[in-house]
Every structure is written in C-alpha cells, then in structure tokens.
Amino acid sequence: MLAYRRYQPGTQPFHNHPPYVSSQERCPKQPLIKIPHTLSEITGPENIEVGTMYDGADLTKHGVGEPLGERIVVSGRVTDQDGHPIRHTLIEVWQANAAGRYWHKIDQHDAPIDPNFPGRGHVITDDEGHYRFVTIKPGAYPWRNHPNAWRPQHIHFSLFGPAFATRIVTQMYFPGDPLLPFDPIYNCTADEEARKRLISSFDWQTTIPDIALGYRFDIVLRGRAATPFEE
Amino acid sequence: MIPATTSQTVGPYFSIGTHLLLRSDLAWPGALGEPFTLKGRVLDANRKPVPDALIEVWQANAAGKYSHPEDNQNKPIDPAFWGFGRVATDENGAFQITSIKPGAVPGPDGTTQAPHLEISIFMRGLLTRLTTRLYFPDEPANAYDPILNLVPAPRRQTIIAKRREGGVLHWDVLLQGDDETVFFDV
Secondary structure, X not given: OOOEOOOOOOOOOOOOOOOOHHHOOOOOOOOOEEXXXXXXXXXXXXXOOOOOOOOOOEHHHOOOOOOOOOEEEEEEEEEEOOOXXXXXXXXXXXXXXXXXXXXXXXXXXXXXXXXXXXOEEEEEOOOOOEEEEEXXXXXXXXXXXXXXXXXXXXXXXXXXXXXXHHOEEEEEEOOOOOOHHHOOOOOOOOOHHHHHOOEOEEOOOOOEOOOEEEEEOOEEEOOEOOOOOOO | XXXXXXXXXXXXXXXXXXXXXXXXXXXXXXXXXXXXXEEEEEEOOOOOEOOOEEEEEEOOOOOOOOOOOOOOOOOOOXXXXXXXXXXXXXXXXXXXXXXEOOOOEEOHHHOEEOOEEEEEEEEOOOOOOEEEEEEOOOOHHHHHOOOHHHOOHHHHHHHEOEEOHHHOEEOOEEOOOOOOOOOEEO
16 A cells, blocks of 8 residues: 655645635635545545536536537546556536626626536546536636635636545636636646646547537646555 | 646535535445544634535545455454445534444554545635544554554643543544644644
C-alpha cells in the first residue's frame, strides 16, 4: 500500500487567503497537523452510482425547451500525476446560467433565471479517464467581496478519485477572460502556472460544427508516492 | 510528474450540483454494528452558525474493513454498509448523521487505529477542504491511536465526540477560537 504524494508547495491555496474576504471568519488559525496516510486516507468512496431521471452529461436538456446562451462542449481527461487514467470516477458539476444567475434561493443577482437551465450535471470518467458534457457557457456575475467585484465565468467541478486523499473541488475557467487577473479565488496560489491550469483551452477537435464550441479541461489528481506511507 | 490540479472553493451554491449524493444515514437496513446518531454544528470565528457547509464522512464497517479494493484485510465486508455520507448544514449550522460505529483499522508500523470517521468539510470562504477525524467517547483505544497522538494533548478533545442524553453523540466544528477544532494536513 502506497501513500499519496504531498502537494507541491505553491500549487494549492491556503485556508487563510485575506483577499478572499469570507475566508477570514472561516479559516482555521491553528496550524494543520500533518498526518501520514493510513488505510483510512488511501481508501474512499469510489465507483459511485448516481441514478437520475435526466441526462447528467447534457445540461441543456434539463428543461422543456432549449436554454438561452452559448452551447458548449466541455471535455477532458482525469489522470493522476503519473498520467494514469482515473477510471470510472464521478464528476459533479454546477454553474450559473448564461446571464450569470444560479438556480439557488440565495442568489439574488438581478439577472434572469432560465427555466430551462438548472445548471447541474454529473458524468463518470471512462476507461481512459475521459469525460465530456454539453452545457451553456456560464455568465460572469457580481459578488460582494470588494467594490465592483465580479467572478470570471466558471464551472464548478467536484471529484472523488480513488481515495479520501484525492478528493478535490475546483473551478474551470475560460481562456481570455478579462476578469481573471482581478479574481481573488482564481488568484489563490503562489504558483502562477498552477492557476493557469485552471483555465480551459478552446478545442477545435471537440467543437461540433453548427452546434457548439469545444473547451478542454484536464484534471490531475494526486499520484502515489514512491515508498509506502511516505511522510 | 504532472502537477496536481489546484483546489477552489465550493462557493455558496454547491447544493445545485451535490444534492444527489446527500445521505445522512450511512447504515442501510441490516447493517451490522452498534448504531449511533451524531449531531453537531459548524460555527465560525464569531461563533455564528455556518449555514452553508458541506460535510462528508468516510468510515470502515463494524469489522474495521473499508469498502474499497485497497483494503485487503481478511475481514468481512458488510453488504448493507458502504461507509460514505454527505450532509449539508442547515440555517442553524446544524447537521446530523446516523451510522454504525466503525471497527478498529490498522495504522502505520503495525499499530492499530481507534474507531474513527474521516471527515471533509467544504464551504464558501474555504479555497480547499478542511480534513479532520472524529473519534468516539469512552473508547480506550483512543489513548493508543497513532494519529490522535500526533495532536497536542489539550486539543485532542476537539475531535472526540461527546455523549449526551439518550446516547446521542455530539460534535461541534469550531473554525476558530481557543478551542478551535483540530484539522489535518492529509
């Protein structure tokens, strides 16, 4: 049994990130206590089945009609740090609609709800770690972090991977978004390259002629360490 | 080696995409073991309730076996027990799960770990999850648990549930303060 690798310094955010104002009342102040990976951390929920009446891989088909906005295809591959595919792992996604409004009672942004776009989906990676879903390009929206604060367009991703240690929630951004340099959530890591990997790339290969533009977003989960239960 | 993807916050609207896996009762009918109910609250720096936290639990079955291919212990799996739970806090910051007490599982270097739950906590304001464990009260094995012993003694009680009236277990997650809950770097 092998432990998982520790994250490389600078590639992951700290809980305390002052530019993200709501971190201040919620981040722990005591240092985290580093623990070795035991059987409890190298196992975790996997082969998760989600039964739904709707197609989790096509977010544009959850209403009675077509949602408004720019239809897109999001696809990519989930691997570990050695490039091994993460097979059959659940990806949960959620997002704002094209107007930048979430289907959620606490979202009070003055932009319309789209009755044909709840904005949630789920897919399971295939034998090679590939996933794909169809959705609407989400809109940017204002938030109250600081004066004139706007979140760049993004899609939330939640993944389990094979173990408790590999669990991750992240956000996918879009290339060329002018809001990215100003977003404290995107700009949460010391390592600039780590941030840039959260930006999807426009992809001709998955673009469907006359139907939808393609964006590619690969996700890398922690890999295994070289020695058992490496500290 | 490929760098791992950076974590981002779940934000305030995670229920849209995560509700399908909500499950507060981990033990299906017929699950073996000693049942328990756990109640608690998540409280911020001002001891205000956190009404938008997502809590996930992972645990072994009553025999101390995980439902996972990498657990190769010669112990029985329980077809009525998977070990994964997910709950969201309510407007009072409160959550509740029911399950069965897990058995002991092996630790590093031939040690044995006391019964415990693996816990992930996600919320708006946190760019990456909080990870911790919850141990059980009145459990002699806690004294020898290799992970609990990494925690300074005065702080250990922050991750040991308390037993209240009717045997209900109670555990508050305190994000800051003198009795801040212990969180781990996993």
